[in-house]
Amino acid sequence: MAGLRERARRAVQAELAAVALELFTERGFDEVTVDDIARAAGVSKRSFFRYFPAKEDAVFGGVQVMGDDIADQLTARPAGEPPWESLHAVLRDWVARIDAESRATLRLIERTPSLRARFQQRREEARSRIAAALAARASLDPFTADLLTSAAGAAVDCASREWLRRGPDADPAHLLDTAFTHLRPACTTP
Amino acid sequence: MAGLRERARRAVQAELAAVALELFTERGFDEVTVDDIARAAGVSKRSFFRYFPAKEDAVFGGVQVMGDDIADQLTARPAGEPPWESLHAVLRDWVARIDAESRATLRLIERTPSLRARFQQRREEARSRIAAALAARASLDPFTADLLTSAAGAAVDCASREWLRRGPDADPAHLLDTAFTHLRPACTTP
DNA sequence: GCCACTTCTGTCATTCGGTGTCATGAATGG
DNA sequence: CCATTCATGACACCGAATGACAGAAGTGGC
Numbered sequence: 001m002a003g004l005r006e007r008a009r010r011a012v013q014a015e016l017a018a019v020a021l022e023l024f025t026e027r028g029f030d031e032v033t034v035d036d037i038a039r040a041a042g043v044s045k046r047s048f049f050r051y052f053p054a055k056e057d058a059v060f061g062g063v064q065v066m067g068d069d070i071a072d073q074l075t076a077r078p079a080g081e082p083p084w085e086s087l088h089a090v091l092r093d094w095v096a097r098i099d100a101e102s103r104a105t106l107r108l109i110e111r112t113p114s115l116r117a118r119f120q121q122r123r124e125e126a127r128s129r130i131a132a133a134l135a136a137r138a139s140l141d142p143f144t145a146d147l148l149t150s151a152a153g154a155a156v157d158c159a160s161r162e163w164l165r166r167g168p169d170a171d172p173a174h175l176l177d178t179a180f181t182h183l184r185p186a187c188t189t190p
Numbered sequence: 191m192a193g194l195r196e197r198a199r200r201a202v203q204a205e206l207a208a209v210a211l212e213l214f215t216e217r218g219f220d221e222v223t224v225d226d227i228a229r230a231a232g233v234s235k236r237s238f239f240r241y242f243p244a245k246e247d248a249v250f251g252g253v254q255v256m257g258d259d260i261a262d263q264l265t266a267r268p269a270g271e272p273p274w275e276s277l278h279a280v281l282r283d284w285v286a287r288i289d290a291e292s293r294a295t296l297r298l299i300e301r302t303p304s305l306r307a308r309f310q311q312r313r314e315e316a317r318s319r320i321a322a323a324l325a326a327r328a329s330l331d332p333f334t335a336d337l338l339t340s341a342a343g344a345a346v347d348c349a350s351r352e353w354l355r356r357g358p359d360a361d362p363a364h365l366l367d368t369a370f371t372h373l374r375p376a377c378t379t380p
Numbered sequence: 381g382c383c384a385c386t387t388c389t390g391t392c393a394t395t396c397g398g399t400g401t402c403a404t405g406a407a408t409g410g
Numbered sequence: 411c412c413a414t415t416c417a418t419g420a421c422a423c424c425g426a427a428t429g430a431c432a433g434a435a436g437t438g439g440c
Contacts, residue, residue: 005407033396044419049398117307142355146348147372154340162333182337185373195387195436223425234390239427
């Protein structure tokens with residue numbers, strides 16, 4: 001069961017994230033101080049840092065959880081499937097689950113350099129784990145797993161940028177398909 | 191001719207960068223304050239920020255200049271050459287020009303998260319310019335140019351990581367060749 | 381050499397992100 | 411009911427970064 005403490009903690013964290021996102025989208029990330037967020041949420045500046053290790057981290061969370069299970073889903077793919085197809089399928093599933101709120105967050109990230117940097121950092125960590133999972137599943141050497149996952153990351157990046165270029169009406173999944181098709185590496189069929 | 195002011199400025203900037211790199215490699219980026227660097231170089235902390243916009247920027251410079259002319263070299267490639275081959279050739283040339291000092295810098299960057307973030311940010315800007323140059327030269331749509339340059343960036347990343355994995359004896363150019371060969375996208379031969 | 385004019389520099393003060401400390405009060409578990 | 415744990419706020423502190431100002435030094439014209 002979830003104790004009162006745990007529930008309160010999650011509630012405050014969600015409240016802080018919501019307040020922060022609102023202020024950020026309204027005035028821009030750099031024009032909002034941690035004190036602003038804390039005061040708007042009715043807590044002290046010190047308490048903010050008890051819920052988030054850094055100011056940037058108040059933005060992630062809705063995005064972060066999604067990236068965690070990609071490695072698991074990857075190991076659950078059919079055994080004979082080529083690695084590139086596995087990555088494509090899993091990531092296609094992932095972009096399909098991105099909801100409207102996450103898209104607003106992604107836009108904020110895309111236009112804020114410091115957030116972009118933090119985002120790339122997290123994505124790189126995730127990519128590293130995914131590469132390890134892929135190497136274990138398909139018995140690939142680390143270099144090849146690195147190549148495949150990095151290329152997949154590039155595909156996601158390009159699809160994301162193209163989606164931002166075209167506006168929210170474009171279909172992200174279709175853009176990702178195009179990117180994966182165009183980028184299919186030579187090493188998938190050795 | 192270069193006036194005394196200009197020469198003095200470059201000298202101080204180089205001195206600051208050298209001192210900073212020495213302290214960073216010795217004690218780690220986060221364990222060195224700007225005051226430390228400034229004092230070791232015999233200037234005030236305030237003056238440091240007149241030469242570099244941020245602490246991280248004292249590390250780049252030896253690396254940055256190299257990335258600037260990649261777009262130019264790209265436009266100078268033979269007209270009929272496939273885009274992927276052009277990127278391969280130019281970047282191969284680029285890694286070949288990386289000297290020992292730059293390698294030490296790269297190692298420092300690779301093991302310092304905040305430097306990595308800054309580095310990725312700069313590389314992304316460079317990639318964007320290169321994509322524009324490539325699109326203009328080979329009359330590609332922005333999306334395809336994006337895909338090719340991002341994949342090339344992934345190749346460089348993977349080669350760099352593999353090089354760090356294997357130690358300084360490995361040949362970076364050869365690793366880059368392998369990455370580019372394995373990653374050759376399907377869209378190079380439409 | 382002398383004199384404006386610009387640029388560089390150090391000093392001081394300030395903002396902001398982030399951390400350590402400590403006392404207080406509330407939740408928890410027996 | 412009581413001892414322990416945990417969250418909180420208040421305060422001080424560090425380091426990165428910026429603005430303001432005064433003085434030193436280079437630059438160009440006379």
